[in-house]
Structures are given as C-alpha cells and as structure tokens.
Amino acid sequence: KAGVTQTPRYLIKTRGQQVTLSCSPISGHRSVSWYQQTPGQGLQFLFEYFSETQRNKGNFPGRFSGRQFSNSRSEMNVSTLELGDSALYLCASSLEPDNSPLHFGNGTRLTVT
Amino acid sequence: EDQVTQSPEALRLQEGESSSLNCSYTVSGLRGLFWYRQDPGKGPEFLFTLYSAGEEKEKERLKATLTKKESFLHITAPKPEDSATYLCAVQAGYGGSQGNLIFGKGTKLSVKP
Numbered sequence: 001k002a003g004v005t006q007t008p009r010y011l012i013k014t015r016g017q018q019v020t021l022s023c024s025p026i027s028g029h030r031s032v033s034w035y036q037q038t039p040g041q042g043l044q045f046l047f048e049y050f051s052e053t054q055r056n057k058g059n060f061p062g063r064f065s066g067r068q069f070s071n072s073r074s075e076m077n078v079s080t081l082e083l084g085d086s087a088l089y090l091c092a093s094s095l096e097p098d099n100s101p102l103h104f105g106n107g108t109r110l111t112v113t
Numbered sequence: 114e115d116q117v118t119q120s121p122e123a124l125r126l127q128e129g130e131s132s133s134l135n136c137s138y139t140v141s142g143l144r145g146l147f148w149y150r151q152d153p154g155k156g157p158e159f160l161f162t163l164y165s166a167g168e169e170k171e172k173e174r175l176k177a178t179l180t181k182k183e184s185f186l187h188i189t190a191p192k193p194e195d196s197a198t199y200l201c202a203v204q205a206g207y208g209g210s211q212g213n214l215i216f217g218k219g220t221k222l223s224v225k226p
Contacts, residue, residue: 004156033212042219043157043200048212056213090156097212101147104156 002027004105006091012111018079021108025072025093031055032074033102034066037088046089049074050097078110086112115140115205119217126224129190134199134220137183142206146184147214148177149200157200191224198222 005024013019025032034046045058049068066076072093078085088109092102120135138146145164149157161170163179170177174195176187186199198221202214 031212043216045213101159106156
C-alpha cells in the first residue's frame with residue numbers, strides 16, 4: 001500500500017513569491033493534516049481537512065491556506081513568502097479524524113531566499 | 114497553555130545499554146498521547162497511542178507507559194538501527210482531534226555499536 005506522497009520534495013522560492021504544495025493521502029484515508037517543522041519550533045499544526053472541510057486551523061497567519069479535493073488529495077498555499085517560512089512542510093493522513101493515528105509523508109523542504 | 118516537554122534533548126547510548134526517554138505534558142483533558150520516530154530526511158513514523166494512565170504498549174525493544182503527567186519510552190538493549198529522533202505528541206480534549214496534535218521537540222537518540 002502506497003504511503004502519503006508529497007510533491008515536490010524540494011522547493012526554492014524568493015521572498016514575496018507564493019508556493020503551492022501537494023499531498024496525496026494513503027488510499028482510503030479521508031482526513032489530511034498539515035504541519036510545519038523547523039529546528040527551533042519543532043512540529044506545529046497548520047490545518048486539518050476532512051471531507052473537503054477544514055476542521056481545525058493552527059495559529060498561523062492568513063498567508064497560509066489549504067484545501068482538500070473530493071478525492072481527499074490536499075494542497076496548501078503560502079502567499080507572500082517570508083524568510084521565516086523556510087521549513088519542512090509535512091502532510092499526514094488518517095482514516096478518520098478522531099480515532100486513527102496520523103501517517104506522515106516525507107515532506108516538502110521549502111527554502112525562501 | 115497546552116504544552117509538551119521532552120527530555121533529554123539528546124541521548125547517546127552504547128549498543129545494549131537500556132534507557133528511558135521522558136515526555137511531560139500539561140493539557141486540558143488528555144484524549145491521547147502518541148509516540149513517533151523520525152529518521153533524517155523522512156516524516157515521523159507512528160509507534161504507539163496511549164489513552165489512559167497506567168496503560169502500556171510494547172513493540173520490539175520499545176515500551177511506552179503513561180501516567181497522569183508524563184509518558185516514558187523505554188528502550189531495552191538498543192541497537193544502532195534504533196538511532197532516530199523520538200517525538201511525543203498529545204491530543205487535547207477541548208476540540209483537538211488526532212489530526213491536530215501538540216508535539217514536543219523530540220529526543221535525538223544515537224546508539225553506538
């Protein structure tokens with residue numbers, strides 16, 4: 001069974017640009033969550049989607065947004081990139097939001113210059 | 114404020130030298146505590162879920178335990194392949210789902226042959 005797939009694996013962008021990251025969950029998983037991982041802050045929750053609806057949102061500015069499609073695939077977008085947005089962005093999927101563990105992809109490494 | 118603190122930050126062991134990693138938490142209504150393992154360049158890999166004080170889970174050389182204030186990950190006779198960063202996370206009770214976890218910053222374990 002294929003795991004969570006995130007594309008691209010690496011991305012280099014310039015300050016002020018915007019970026020879209022993609023996540024394909026494990027087949028049959030309907031819940032998708034996004035996390036930002038940095039050396040200083042560790043893993044921080046961005047948002048959670050289930051059945052195309054955002055269930056929870058973390059404490060990030062409005063420049064960070066996401067969506068989920070009817071096939072459970074998800075995208076996140078960051079507009080007006082800042083240097084501090086450089087991080088590993090991890091997507092995780094689960095069967096249901098409340099009673100099954102998260103399975104993570106290997107992330108997208110975003111570098112903002 | 115909900116918080117997860119892991120100690121030590123780093124731990125170096127000789128192969129076969131057993132030890133424990135600590136995860137202390139303050140959360141309003143714990144609904145679940147999770148342990149993950151993360152290898153360099155990869156996303157976190159799910160290990161265990163614990164739901165109530167006194168609960169224990171085992172997998173190979175790893176055993177996770179839970180009290181009302183902390184969790185321990187015991188590693189018995191570790192091998193070099195157990196080297197990784199071990200992450201602890203909690204699901205809060207006020208509306209947190211398993212997609213919205215609060216992570217500690219991890220313990221980086223190195224096991225030397």
